[in-house]
Amino acid sequence: MLDPHVFRDQLDITIQRLRDRYFEFDRSAWSALEIARRKAIQDLEGLKADRNKITDQIRSRKQAQENTSDLLEKQKASSENLAQCEKVMRDIESEWESFLSLIPNVPHVSVPLGQTSGNNQEIKTWGTPRVLDHPQDHIDLGVHLGILDLERATKITGSRFAVLKGAGAQLERALGAFMLDIHLKHGYSEVIPPYLVNPESMYGTGQLPKFENDLFKVPHGESHLYLIPTAEVPITNLYRDEILKETELPVRHCALTPCFRSEAGSYGKDTKGIIRQHQFHKVELVSFTREEDAPQELERLTENAENILEMLELPYRRMLLCTGDMGFSSHKTYDLEVWLPSQQTYREISSCSWFGTFQARRIGLKYRTSPPKGGNRHLHTLNGSALAIGRTWVAIIENGQQADGSIVLPKALVPYMGGLERITL
């Protein structure tokens, strides 16, 4: 949620920045809502002020043992009016809020303009992509080695689920442990959050109200819960409605969780293999910082993610997403893309974003500035995958493939694989 004040003080520039990301702000609807809201507030507060005054008079008359019946009459007479105003107020307020909640974040000035991923900007590349004459994809390699079983997963659950076996399962587990260990050294504190969250949490990070179709929804009691699509949701909501101390910032957390995505809008894409699954593991980094520290925190966090790729000897590039390709809540996003020999291209393996105060505003997340400044300000939230484990698995299998179909594992991973250097038949 954007600060409503920017629609009063900096309306034109904000509209332009939203247009940059292809969101058309409905100016007249907003202005109508603003006027109606202000009037409703003033009407209601005026009535309440009157009521409070009379109540005060009743009290002092009672103390003086005087007659109060005329005041009581007056008070009763206005109560209906007040109830009416309250209803108007409630309706307007919720309309006003839902209008705001559907507006995406504005892009940072450094974000390149453009509508599609073709306009993303390459910031850097690392490593030398392997170009093979006859590359096999992770499906052929995995099935052949007996470490990946898609057919049985389909039997158990359905499409877009996988079973990992033997060294494949071990590799998945090793990757999670390896990544977490590195991020502990990077200064993140590990968290294991719930994998089911309530609707408020989903609203807080911006998945709701717009993207419910992408989520798995689970009935629970009178209400329902959602399976997390990323650890971003529970971790960012950790401090909801709290005021942190400036001295304890930045707060950095990492978490390994399963992620569940319904991917309702992606039926045609990546139908084969485990690139796009309904369930996958991911190590997520989340940072909470002051405004002035946020830009460099995004760089730091992205570098922490890149560090994993480098330690795993996987060629990648860093892309700065253009305005049209950014997520709803994002202020600025870098994607890391890993080289996949079978596709002869780079594929997304991490997304690192800075949200400004967009999420903090929805979540009620602030920090208390130290005197003499004083006062509370919204925190800046950031997060990034570091990394998506399923796709890392794919990248390791494909990049490590040998002519004989075996997989040479990155050196950094060997200790986590019980000394195993190569996956063979």
Add this chain to the structure above:
RNA sequence: GGAGAGUUGCCGGAGUGGCCGAACGGGUUCGCCUGCUAAGCGAAUGUUCAGGGUAAACCUGGACCGGGGGUUCGAAUCCCCCACUCUCCGCCA
């Protein structure tokens, strides 16, 4: 799932239906004192919305004592529903 006890400001903890936005204590900040520290003394210390003033300070009004309803002229205080926490019982990995 059953029974009971709770939920108040940064923290602890009072609060008879009416100057209670909330006693008291602690913490924190500022000042005084002090060779330094501690102690002591004095003062300050909520959020948010609307309006006025705007560089700010500030002023006026509304709301907020877990959340939502209700009773009442008036609710932190009474009633109902819900959530959460704690203790005991049951069940369970």
